[in-house]
Amino acid sequence: MANTIDGAGRATPLVLVVEDEPAIATAVAHRMRAEGWTAEIAADGITAVETALRILPDVVVLDVMLPGLDGLEVCRRIQAEHPIPVIMLTARDDETDMLVGLGVGADDYLTKPFSMRELVARTRSLLRRVERSAQLAARQSTLPTIVSGDVVIDRAQRRVSRAGAEIHLTPTEFDLLMTLATSPRTVLTREKLLAEVWDWIDASGTRTVDSHVKALRRKLGPDLIRTVHGVGYAFEPTPGS
Ligand code: CA
Secondary structure, eight states: OOOOTTSSSOSSOEEEEEOSOHHHHHHHHHHHHHTTOEEEEEOSHHHHHHHHHHHOOSEEEEESOOSSSOHHHHHHHHHHHOOOOEEEEESSHHHHHHHHHTTOOOSEEEESSOOHHHHHHHHHHHHHHHHHHHHHHHHHTTSOOEEETTEEEETTTTEEEETTEEEOOOHHHHHHHHHHHHSTTOOEEHHHHIIIIIOOOOGGGHHHHHHHHHHHHHHHOTTSEEEETTTEEEEOOOTTO
């Protein structure tokens, strides 16, 4: 992946802003540049996919409602080629849930209207996370595989299978599962998970945690992650492990 902050590629992070409303697109790009990042704009879905695969940005800020190809399809097409981190801009909270349910594979979701400050903070944390993931992956390559019943979490290869079938997880979903599975039967609060996985400490992001837990349950089965109401989530080893 063309990542930057590790010094392997570009000197500054590159963000692709996909938004068809010119005023918003310009304002977001302007703000990103003020952060010292490079920002490019794509105003429709087809151009977004083409641009993302050509310039391989470090983060894509992706509006859902786009002419031509909507944000869902843009995200799918990009992710099918490259695991580029995506922040999806949605119109409502329940739209976020719907997108997660469809397994679109965005790393974070932000509901419109949002503050520029919040978008920048989320983008920055995603950039940090990408950098950390690369370091983590290097370190994890020596960690033993977690086996829990018929679930196998290969930390070195960052692969997960259940009952012998490989489960495709996004990098964020994998990090969340690993964080939970590393401390089985331990309740981790949403805030703790946000801090660990997203490197993000604002409680407004806890919805993102819920959305990703839903995605993990959909892909891995409903029995692995227990909800502790009002507190958080716990990884429950499957019987026989
Ligand atoms: Ca739009």
